[in-house]
Amino acid sequence: TQLLEQSPQFLSIQEGENLTVYCNSSSVFSSLQWYRQEPGEGPVLLVTVVTGGEVKKLKRLTFQFGDARKDSSLHITAAQPGDTGLYLCAGAFVDSNYQLIWGAGTKLIIKP
């Protein structure tokens, strides 16, 4: 069974603090995506990482793909209330079915 463990499950911090969310697996992925989901909406893609060791930045968000392409992290610097949401990682296997394995999600609350 392919699993993608995401941690922490829940995080509540003050505005201006930094945080890191992790996704770990024993499986090697072709790529890994990070999504953010706000209440009442579907997940929206933030970034895709493809190459082992790759680092991508999206304003205050930094995404890293592990060297072995088994794990990834999302770091938010100086969190803002607008960052509040459910963060989901999804590992992709590029085969004929393009299978995606989803993490359980990290519910992030940024308090003003």
Add this chain to the structure above:
Amino acid sequence: EAGVAQSPRYKIIEKRQSVAFWCNPISGHATLYWYQQILGQGPKLLIQFQNNGVVDDSQLPKDRFSAERLKGVDSTLKIQPAKLEDSAVYLCASRRPGLLTGELFFGEGSRLTVL
């Protein structure tokens, strides 16, 4: 381009009743997914279509759930009879053809409450 359309947004039914959800993917997207999402959790794949063929329905509870995509465009997910544990958001997603990295585009979801 228009996004993934889903309807209805909300549905409340009693257990043992039936319900159907509709999804229209982004034009030209051959791959369509139905996911079940329990509040605060990650999506669980129910079924994946490639055009009008089923690619993966291994986690679909086939005794009560069914889905079709007859013309390879829009799709319907049906639950009959519904159980209390079916209360969830049902998300439809589509994927651009030829995109190796597999990013999905989601609709807003259909929230089902079973009483």
